[in-house]
Amino acid sequence: MAPSAGGGYVYTIGDLADFFGITHRALRFYEDKGMLKPRRVGQKRLYSNKDRTKLRLILNGKQIGMTIREIQEFLESYELRDGNDVQMRKALAKIRSQRLLLKQRRESIEMSLQELERVEKIIAGMVEAGTALDE
Incomplete structure (x- = not known):
C-alpha cells in the first residue's frame, strides 16, 4: 500500500x-x-x-x-448513492429480501440439526445398550 x-x-x-x-x-x-x-x-x-x-x-x-449479477446491481446503486432514490430503494429491498432468505435457511438448518441430534441419540443409545442389529 x-x-x-x-x-x-x-x-x-x-x-x-x-x-x-x-x-x-x-x-x-x-x-x-x-x-x-x-x-x-x-x-x-x-x-x-x-x-x-x-x-x-x-x-x-x-x-x-x-x-454476481445482484452484486453488480448493488454496486451500481453504490455508485449512484448521491441521490438516486430509486436505485437506493432497490438495493434496500434486495438486502431485506436476502436477509429474510438467510433467516429462513437458518431455521431450516436448525430443524435439520435438531432432527440429526434426535436420531444420533437414538442410535447411540442402541449402540450402548448393545441392541444394534448385526448385519
Whole structure:
C-alpha cells in the first residue's frame, strides 16, 4: 500500500489479495466483470480506496449468497448513492429480501440439526445398550 499523488492510497493486486484472503485470479475476475476498475501503470494494477471498499462489498455480497449479477446491481446503486432514490430503494429491498432468505435457511438448518441430534441419540443409545442389529 502506498500513498497516491491525490492523497488517497493505492493498493497492488497483492495487497488486496493478501488483505482479503483471496486470489489474484478472483480480483481479475471482478475486474473482467467491470466490478473493479484499477488504474493501470504498465503491467501493474493499482487499486484505490474506492476499489477496496467495492471489493469489501463484493465479498460481503458473496458471503450472504448474492449472485454476481445482484452484486453488480448493488454496486451500481453504490455508485449512484448521491441521490438516486430509486436505485437506493432497490438495493434496500434486495438486502431485506436476502436477509429474510438467510433467516429462513437458518431455521431450516436448525430443524435439520435438531432432527440429526434426535436420531444420533437414538442410535447411540442402541449402540450402548448393545441392541444394534448385526448385519
